Amino acid sequence: MTYETLLVEVKDSIATVKVNRPKALNALNGVVLQDLINLAADLEQNTEVGAVILTGEGDKAFVAGADIASMQAMNALDAKRFCALGQRAMRAIETLSKPVIAAVNGFCLGG
Numbered sequence: 001m002t003y004e005t006l007l008v009e010v011k012d013s014i015a016t017v018k019v020n021r022p023k024a025l026n027a028l029n030g031v032v033l034q035d036l037i038n039l040a041a042d043l044e045q046n047t048e049v050g051a052v053i054l055t056g057e058g059d060k061a062f063v064a065g066a067d068i069a070s071m072q073a074m075n076a077l078d079a080k081r082f083c084a085l086g087q088r089a090m091r092a093i094e095t096l097s098k099p100v101i102a103a104v105n106g107f108c109l110g111g
Contacts, residue, residue, distance in 0.1 A: 001039070001042050001046075003035040003038065003039060004031050004035060005019065005020055005021055005029075005031050005032045005035045006018065006019060006020060006032075006035045006036070006039055007020045007057060008039065010046070010048060010049055013048065013049060013050040013051065014049070014050065014051050014052070014053060015043055015046070015049045015051070015052045015053070016052075016053045016055070017039060017052060017053065017054045017055070018055050018056060018057040019032060019054075019055075019056045019057060019062075019063055020057040021057070022056070022057045022058030022060065022061070024064070024067060024069075025056075025058075025060055025061035025063075025064035025106075025107060026056040026057060026058070026061050026062065026063045026064060027063065027064045027065060027066065027067035027068070027069075027070075028063060028065065028066050028067055028086065028089075028110070029066075029067040029070040030070065030082060030085060032067075032089075033082075033085045033086055033088075033089040034085065034089075036089040036092065036093060037085075037088055037089050037092045040089075040092035040093055040095075040096050041092070043096060043098060044096060044097060044098075049098060050098060051098055051099045051100075051101065052096065052098055052099070052100045052101065053100075053101050053103050054093070054100055054101070054102050054103065055102070055103040055104075055105055056105055056106065058106070059105065059106060060106045060107060061105075061106040061107035061108070061109075062102070062103075062104040062105050062106055062107065062108040063107075063108060063109070063110065064107050064109050064110065065109040065110020066082075066086070066110055
């Protein structure tokens with residue numbers, strides 16, 4: 001399991017997942033959202049994982065919501081696709097057959 005924006009460690013049947021964009025306060029962009037979708041699919045198939053802890057890298061933020069900087073150049077269709085991607089990512093986490101615990105560290109913003 002290799003992801004561009006996530007750090008994943010599996011130990012004692014627990015997958016610890018860190019959103020790894022601390023300079024952007026771990027804000028969610030398209031890459032993070034796609035990584036979360038892929039992560040959920042990978043964890044679903046991983047029989048070594050019994051539970052998931054989701055947190056943010058760094059000490060300032062869990063997740064600062066959507067990455068507004070990456071959204072500035074979006075037109076209406078791009079924004080609609082981004083929102084749909086976000087919904088798919090959150091749904092993938094929500095429907096994971098393994099418990100997911102949010103270890104909120106710092107700012108936790110957005111909708």
